Amino acid sequence: LSERLQSALQKLRGKGKVNEADVKAAMREVRLALLEADVNFKVVKEFVSKVSERAVGQEVLKSLTPGQQVIKVVNEELTQLMGGSQAKLSLTSKPSVIMMVGLQGAGKTTTAGKLAHYLRKQNKQPLLVAGDVYRPAAIRQLEVLGEQIDIPVFSMGDQENPVTIAEKGIAHGKEEGHDVVIVDTAGRLHIDETMMDELKAIRQEVSPDEVLLVVDAMTGQDAVNVAENFNREMALTGVVLTKLDGDTRGGAALSVRAVTDCPVKFAGMGEKVDALEPFHPERMASRILGMGDVLTLIEKAQANVDQEKAKDLERKMRTQQFTFDDFLDQMDQVRNMGPLDEILGMMPGAGQMKGLKNLQVDEKQLTKVEAIIRSMTPEEKQHPDIINASRRRRLAAGSGTTVQDVNRLIKQFMDMKKMMKQFSSMTKGKKKKGMGR
Ligand code: GDP
Numbered sequence: 001l002s003e004r005l006q007s008a009l010q011k012l013r014g015k016g017k018v019n020e021a022d023v024k025a026a027m028r029e030v031r032l033a034l035l036e037a038d039v040n041f042k043v044v045k046e047f048v049s050k051v052s053e054r055a056v057g058q059e060v061l062k063s064l065t066p067g068q069q070v071i072k073v074v075n076e077e078l079t080q081l082m083g084g085s086q087a088k089l090s091l092t093s094k095p096s097v098i099m100m101v102g103l104q105g106a107g108k109t110t111t112a113g114k115l116a117h118y119l120r121k122q123n124k125q126p127l128l129v130a131g132d133v134y135r136p137a138a139i140r141q142l143e144v145l146g147e148q149i150d151i152p153v154f155s156m157g158d159q160e161n162p163v164t165i166a167e168k169g170i171a172h173g174k175e176e177g178h179d180v181v182i183v184d185t186a187g188r189l190h191i192d193e194t195m196m197d198e199l200k201a202i203r204q205e206v207s208p209d210e211v212l213l214v215v216d217a218m219t220g221q222d223a224v225n226v227a228e229n230f231n232r233e234m235a236l237t238g239v240v241l242t243k244l245d246g247d248t249r250g251g252a253a254l255s256v257r258a259v260t261d262c263p264v265k266f267a268g269m270g271e272k273v274d275a276l277e278p279f280h281p282e283r284m285a286s287r288i289l290g291m292g293d294v295l296t297l298i299e300k301a302q303a304n305v306d307q308e309k310a311k312d313l314e315r316k317m318r319t320q321q322f323t324f325d326d327f328l329d330q331m332d333q334v335r336n337m338g339p340l341d342e343i344l345g346m347m348p349g350a351g352q353m354k355g356l357k358n359l360q361v362d363e364k365q366l367t368k369v370e371a372i373i374r375s376m377t378p379e380e381k382q383h384p385d386i387i388n389a390s391r392r393r394r395l396a397a398g399s400g401t402t403v404q405d406v407n408r409l410i411k412q413f414m415d416m417k418k419m420m421k422q423f424s425s426m427t428k429g430k431k432k433k434g435m436g437r
C-alpha cells in the first residue's frame, strides 16, 4: 500500500501549482491503492470524497508547496480514519479486568502475555488467567509464557467451566494484591454461537473493564468482518491488531475503526513478548504514506529556525561572508530541532534508504566541533585563513581535542565555503530563468 500511495502522491509533491484535475487524478490512484490494499470499499469511497473536497478547496499555505498540502490532507484523513488519537486502556476497577476474545490463532494468548509484560513496565502487577479449556495445551502455553516473563498464571485445569475459572481467577488476583487480571479465553476457527454464548457468560459474570478483540491483521477484510460481528454481540472496548509485522497491505488497520467504530488500542508487531505497541493513528498514517513524520519535521523546522537569522545566513552565503560564528549559530539551530538521528528518521524516504538504520549521527563529533570553535578568538572565527599550525595546536589544547580534529574541521569549513560559492552561483542562474521559488 505504501508504495502505491507514494507513487500516487509523488506527482503532487513539489508541484508549484495544483489544480482540480491534478487532485482528481491523484485521488483516482489513491482510491485504487486503497482498494488493492483490501480496505473496505465504503471506507475508501468516503475517504476519497473527504480528501478531494478538502484538497480542492484548500487554501495554499505560504510555507508549504500545494502538493505537500494535499499530502498533508491525506495524512490527516488517514489519521482520522484510524481514530484520530491514541485510544488508551481504561482500567478503573480493583483489580481491573481485561478479557481477551477472538478467533483461534488470532493471537489472544500471545497478546495476553505481551499485555501483562507491557503493563508491568507501567508499574502494574498483572495476573494471567488461563480460560481456554478447549484447545489442547492452551493452558500450558500461557504458563510457559508466564514463566518466561515472570508473571503468575492462574489455572484450574481443563475440566472446569471457563466462567468459574474467570471468577476464581479474579478473586485470587484480588487476594494476592494484583491490580490487573488478564483473562485468556478460547476461540474457534469461525464465529459460532457456542463460543459467543460462553464469552457473553464470562463477560456478564465478571464485568471486565476492557473486552479486547484480538484479530489477525493479515486476514484483511475478514478481520474487519470478525470485528463487526464480535462488536455486535459483545460490545467490545477495543481491538488489538496482531501480525501487523507481516501485514503488507494495511487493509484491516485502515478500516476496522471506521467500520466498527471500535478503537484499535494495540498493535502486535512480532512473536516476541515485547512486540506490542500502543496503536498511534498518526504514526500509522505516516508509516503508510511512507513519509516518516515529515510534517512534524516541517513544523519543527518552522518553529525552531529563526526566520531572520535564516535570511541573514542566506545573504552571507551569497556574499561569501560566512564565518565560524555563523557555523556555530547554524549548528545551534539544527540542534534545537532535536537529536540528529531522530530528525533523520523523520526524513521522507529515509525508511527506504539502505544503511540509514546503521547510521548513527555522532553527537560527540558535534560537541568536539563546538568546543573547537568556541576556543577560537573572534579574529580567528572571522578570518579562518590566519589559523596557522601553532594556532591549531593551541585550539586543540584549548578544546581538549587533537590537532587532527582541528585540521579536519577547518578543512570541512573551507570545503563548505567553496560549495556555497558554487551553490549560490547556481541558484542565481536558476533565478534568472525563473526556476527558483
Ligand atoms: P490464540 O489462538 O488466539 O491464542 O493465538 P496464539 O496466541 O496462540 O497465537 C497464534 C500464533 O500467532 C502464534 O504462533 C503466535 O506466535 C503468532 N502471533 C501472535 N501475535 C503475533 C504478532 O503480532 N506477529 C506475529 N508475527 N505473530 C504473532
Ligand code: MG
Binding pocket: 108, 109, 110, 132, 135, 138, 185
Ligand atoms: Mg490461545
